[in-house]
Amino acid sequence: MFTTHHYPHQRPDERIVFYLRRYWFVFFKTMLFYAVLLIFPYLFFLLSETLFPNLLSSSVGFPAIVIGASIYYLFIWLFFFHAFADYYLDMWIVTNHRIINIEQEGLFARVISEQDLQRIQDITSDIHGFFPTLFGYGNVHIQTAGEQQRFTFEQVSHAAEVARNIQTQVRLCQAHGHTLAGANQQAPIERKAVKTGEFVL
Structure with missing residues (x-):
């Protein structure tokens, strides 16, 4: 069951930053x-x-x-x-680790795809048409390095702001990943030869 704090297959240290549906108009x-x-x-x-x-x-x-x-x-x-x-069951979830695309296909089929934030390469937004320009909703395109190379948040409100917020989460995730990688790197062990009888340790 999905809530604003929990959803199926949530990772232990994962939290929802925001989630989106298509604009109400x-x-x-x-x-x-x-x-x-x-x-x-x-x-x-x-x-x-x-x-x-x-x-x-x-x-x-x-x-x-x-x-x-x-x-x-x-x-x-x-x-x-x-x-x-x-309309209602199509959803895009942005967490501090990944983006999740939930797409409802008919009444009895649903496709869920996801991509880690660290694999995102480019984020763009576009607004085309009279009503999208008037109400400020549009598409957000996310280029990734995974199998599904392009995620699209379709007809979401404040598309440019959404793109900036996702970019911020990507930078935070990448910075956090580099910090963990640096902390996990151990200094090279200096091996010294010490003679003890006929053995070298």
């Missing part, structure tokens, strides 16, 4: 699209009442319209739930 546009789709059956009902007044009073026509509208709304709900799950 991205899903708001999806909500507007489905809200428009909800109006269509009502418009069809008004049109049928004007053009085919006997259809609604028919013992077959009215139940058929009700069943058709019910099936239509059911599919609208399913597609909306799929869009919400894709």
Whole structure:
């Protein structure tokens, strides 16, 4: 179970610095699209009442319209739930050791990939379009030396600031790694030959 402090497979000395989802306006546009789709059956009902007044009073026509509208709304709900799950369950987690990309693919599949901060080579951000520029959301691209050479934080808020924060964590992680490496290096052992009888130690 994921919380703001704990998540599955967390390392002993690992802590979450921040986590991101796509900017809320991205899903708001999806909500507007489905809200428009909800109006269509009502418009069809008004049109049928004007053009085919006997259809609604028919013992077959009215139940058929009700069943058709019910099936239509059911599919609208399913597609909306799929869009919400894709928006809400897609997540990017930045810890003091690594970045984790959680990508929801459909309702029953999820892909999780990760990369250590020390293997990050380059971080860039870009903002394109009218609404992204107006609201300040965009993409953050992370170039790594691993098998998945490019991580992308898609449509996140304050993309440039996110890129700077990740770069800060990379520098801290690399500095901490160099410190540990220096502390673990032992001074070369000076071996002296001391004669004890016929043996040399």
